[in-house]
Amino acid sequence: MDKASYLKKLRWKLRRLPVQEIDAALAYYEEYFEEAGQENEQQVIKQLGSPSAVAAQIIADFALKDIDSTASSTKKNMTTLWLVILAILSAPLSLPLLATVFLLILTVGIVIFSIIFSIIAVIVSIFLGGIAAFIAGFLVLMEHWPTALLFMGLGLIVIGISILLYPFVARVIKKIGQVSVQIVSQLFHKITKKRQEEF
Known part of the structure; x- marks a missing residue:
């Protein structure tokens, strides 16, 4: 397996993510391959592991980030709700x-x-x-x-x-x-x- 087929499989495994997330992840790994050099492609592929394992890690990271942003917006909504309740009770x-x-x-x-x-x-x-x-x-x-x-x-x-x-x-x-x-x-x-x- 070479760099092109590795990145192609990785893109396929990440197809459920938003396009900008896929592009960011592929840009990162492509840069990683370029820094290692063409002669070290096989070594980088061994170091990274299978495209499925890398995709699973990226999807997990995205899910955690999404949970954090949802929790933050929920906290803001709860604060607003409490302020409204307090205003109604103090009326x-x-x-x-x-x-x-x-x-x-x-x-x-x-x-x-x-x-x-x-x-x-x-x-x-x-x-x-x-x-x-x-x-x-x-x-x-x-x-x-x-x-x-x-x-x-x-x-x-x-x-x-x-x-x-x-x-x-x-x-x-x-x-x-x-x-x-x-x-x-x-x-x-x-x-x-x-x-x-x-x-």
Whole structure:
């Protein structure tokens, strides 16, 4: 038996394997023969054994490799299945907790909006009160001029105070908005980080 007939028989014995496995095995043994040289073909054939024995070894190795890859994919599938089961079992606990967190964030938002709205309402009411006092003083001017001057002066002072307070109040409202966004984002980040650590 020479190299060509040996490799031909080996290919026939490996016919049940995938084509790429057959090609890889034959390429290996062909290279083995070439390294030994043409003069040592018979010695290599004796060393390797029959094509049937070599084919049996290759098929066994392939079967073991296939079992390992199947076990690995099965393990991954089982891990995914356990995560799904854990998520389903923790749903009765996590859904109310998530709803509570959502309501907490919503409540913080409503409180911050209420504070901003009340500050704006106070400034607007001071400004409108100043205008009302100035108009009232102007209407009383014909009846009692000292009272009219008092009301008009107080009205102008209150209007001036509300105009002076406007930039300060605008800065305070802007700062409250920035701090509230920062607090809500940090709270959301902590919650999502804890959820990721649980899984």
